[in-house]
Amino acid sequence: MAGVELNLSSPNTPSLRDLREPPAFAELAQRLSDAKDKPSYLKIPPYVDENEFKDTMLLVKKWEDLGFEGVTASNSMRIPDERMAIGTGGYSGPPLIEHTKAAVEKIRKSVDSSFEINAVGGISSPTDAAALLGMGATTVQLFTALVYQGPALVKSIITDPGVRQVIDARSSSTLSEPPPKATKKRG
Numbered sequence: 147m148a149g150v151e152l153n154l155s156s157p158n159t160p161s162l163r164d165l166r167e168p169p170a171f172a173e174l175a176q177r178l179s180d181a182k183d184k185p186s187y188l189k190i191p192p193y194v195d196e197n198e199f200k201d202t203m204l205l206v207k208k209w210e211d212l213g214f215e216g217v218t219a220s221n222s223m224r225i226p227d228e229r230m231a232i233g234t235g236g237y238s239g240p241p242l243i244e245h246t247k248a249a250v251e252k253i254r255k256s257v258d259s260s261f262e263i264n265a266v267g268g269i270s271s272p273t274d275a276a277a278l279l280g281m282g283a284t285t286v287q288l289f290t291a292l293v294y295q296g297p298a299l300v301k302s303i304i305t306d307p308g309v310r311q312v313i314d315a316r317s318s319s320t321l322s323e324p325p326p327k328a329t330k331k332r333g
């Protein structure tokens with residue numbers, strides 16, 4: 147096992163939402179931090195408004211402050227639908243792409259550049275992948291598009307010149323950044 151992902155974002159598991167209450171989340175995250183031995187990621191739900199975004203960012207910042215590696219943004223989007231036995235379902239695929247872009251852009255502004263953002267939600271082309279990597283995603287992940295387009299989509303993304311260009315630009319800017327300043331010792 148290369149890493150761990152904590153999924154508190156399933157749209158169909160109401161009890162998971164209890165764990166997103168700040169005190170419950172703080173306790174869970176602290177316990178995971180104490181037991182951590184692999185890179186660990188928090189999978190967050192999509193937000194529907196600014197208040198939800200603020201609530202989610204409290205969890206993301208806590209996760210970052212505890213030294214975890216990154217977040218996966220985001221899960222499918224909960225929607226009410228009477229045709230479902232439980233009265234709700236979850237959107238996945240292309241309807242999510244604009245949300246995913248906005249989430250990556252906003253999260254990247256609030257976290258350290260070394261904090262990883264794994265973008266997922268509606269990515270269905272090399273253009274989507276390049277856009278998200280350019281907006282600050284560290285990695286991209288596919289689910290629905292893989293079902294509809296098959297594994298050839300992965301090849302088309304990783305061999306796409308636009309994707310390559312974004313990754314190359316990012317590596318060269320990382321290399322050209324000055325090394326971090328030494329922290330002054332007190333006393």
Ligand SMILES: Cc1cc2nc3c(=O)[nH]c(=O)nc-3n(C[C@H](O)[C@H](O)[C@H](O)COP(=O)(O)O)c2cc1C
Nearest residue numbers: 153220221222238239266267268269288289290291
């Ligand atoms: C049928 C189905 C099952 C899923 N099951 C899980 C799951 O068990 N755990 C999870 O974290 N996300 C699950 N997801 C969410 C996906 O991992 C992904 O976050 C979401 O579908 C958005 O990405 P996409 O637009 O590329 O599908 C599921 C999505 C679908 C469509």
